[in-house]
Amino acid sequence: MSMTKLTLQIDGRSIETESGRTILEVCKENDITILTMCHLKGITDVGACRLCLVEIEGVSKLMSACTTKVADKMIIRTSTEKIKRYQRITTELFAAERNHVCSVCIANGHCELQKLAYDVKMDHIRYPYLFPQCEVDTSHPLYVLDHNRCIVCTRCVRVCAEVEGAYNWDVMNRGTNVRIISDFNTPWGESITCSDCGKCVEACPTGALWPKAVVQGQLNKAPEFISDLIEKRKMKL
């Protein structure tokens, strides 16, 4: 695809870039902070979490920065009151939808959702907690999947398919009943596709996926590692 140079404005700043890039990419290159959760550099963006919403002049609805491509003369705003309000709502809904008890969570202190809650200054939650009954899948010898802490960002699903090529993970059901599943909804430990590589665990932003070998305080996930891996694999040596 041939790139064409284009000029756009983000938060009043005039920025030169090339066509084919997402608003998120351009913002990152220019040190403009955008909150994200389902985005992981290198894998396909799906626009699932709705945290990266931006305002584009002339477009009536908010658009997700991770899936919207830049266009010439676009005027973009990333931190209006409206956007902040939406981000806070989204974060609160994450917290209310499943059962997050940070104090006893393996990811406490190392969790992207927890960090997000600080970023949007979430001091309370205005929505009723759903308290769903969620399974903890401990069947895999090395890892645990705890649906109580899953925000259904699908980073695990995409990493498994696009980077490892194992296609173990998928998504089942809709709405609040949506669940990440292993193979055809069988226990993870019985998977015939999982290669035990642990990339999904590294990619997961919360305490939903974690290695059995660690306890609270020891979790050290490195999703950037996946992004680096993707870059390295592109290199032809």
Added chain:
Amino acid sequence: MDSTTKKQIVISPVTRIEGHAKITLQMDDRGQVTEARFHVNEFRGFEKFCEGRLYTEMPVISARICGICPVSHTISSVKACEMIQGVEPTYAGNLLRKLMHIGQNISSHALAFFHLSSPDFLLGYDSDPARRNILGLAEKYRDLAIRGIRLRKFGQEISERITGKKIHAMGIAPGGIAFPLTEENRKALLNWIPEAKETIHIGINVIKKFHDENEAMVKSFSPTPTLYLGTVGSGGQHELYDGKLRFVDEDGIILQDHVDPKRYLEFIAERSVNWSYLKMPYYKPYGFEKGIYRVGPLARLNVASRMKTPEAQAEFEQFKKINNSKPVHGTFYFHYARLIEALSGIEDAEIILNDKLITDKHVQHFARWNNHVGIGCSEAPRGTLFHHYVTENTGKIKKVNLLIATGQNNPAMNRSILDVAQQYIHGDQIEEGMLNRVESAIRCYDPCLSCSTHATGAMPFMVELVDSEGRILKTIAREN
């Protein structure tokens, strides 16, 4: 009122103990207290909601049962996990865990003695309840109050310097501990030892002076004999962290010795009562009433043959003289016992901090799930604490049983309340000083109610005199 009418005095909640409780005193028409029931109104259900979690999460989850003794829960829990994995902790990891356990014990005993109990001794039982606390103490005995607060701080600093957190420490893991101790932190902790030791000695002098000045009261303060359970080392020495169980009877005869804590169910049975969430454990071979036993500082000193460290041993020898080498039953001696334990803890901490391997970097062994069942035990500040897990093949928790110190002391506590109430309450004259002595009997046990029922809500502090029909004859409300 006809002559068979019974009256009830209800004290609720008992101030200055962790959690919430209510006492009902059943009185007959002659104003004699005939029965005492210590009600626990909380219910937290930890055993239930841990089901379905991975067993290695238990050390962190169970620490949240209690803000005073989280380390004991974590230690018992982590030992249960180690039994499941079939792994031993590393030398340095185990030492650091021991040190954390000592730190919590000192901190908890400091809270029990200096903050919660010493106002009674120093300001007097009948002094203004609004000032009979650590702040009131600070007005009259400033140095002592500050020392008490600092001693508690020392205990918490041990945790902070090892794990980075004062209260709900992270990093105690099956196979050891997650972080090594730095040389800087080792030195900083060692610097605390002289001050901490001095404070304990001051505390011991306070309690001994009180003993001397109030001999009759101290001796007669709920002296009903019970059996005792505690942990001892291979030579019968006092132990808090590792060791085997010893039961002794009221005369000090050893009933069971060197029992592996994993066998606790062979010797301890529990019965439920409809008026309390606390279960009533007893020594199985003796049946319910006869098998009432106590755990905690007094029990540990009553079962131990000796202390591990010289200064604590010297104090222990004096303690032993109280009842001619036989178990000391007087509930008031809990306080003395607590301070002797704190002294031993400080001496022990000094030894541990001088161990060459304390700063070793090899702190954790790693293993996987291997066995279905795990049982772990440690001596919490308030007594022997058991964690018992049953897991499924992959390590998912199927069943949890927590046998907690306050639960084990519960039957004896009721007996102690009855003892004291019978001695101090006659007729329906309810005076502040007398009621406080009933509460004080309970505080001797330093019960932690939130943990023992794995069980919120404060009730207004009231004392009610109730007849057998449930009619309130008299109500006294008191500020908390």
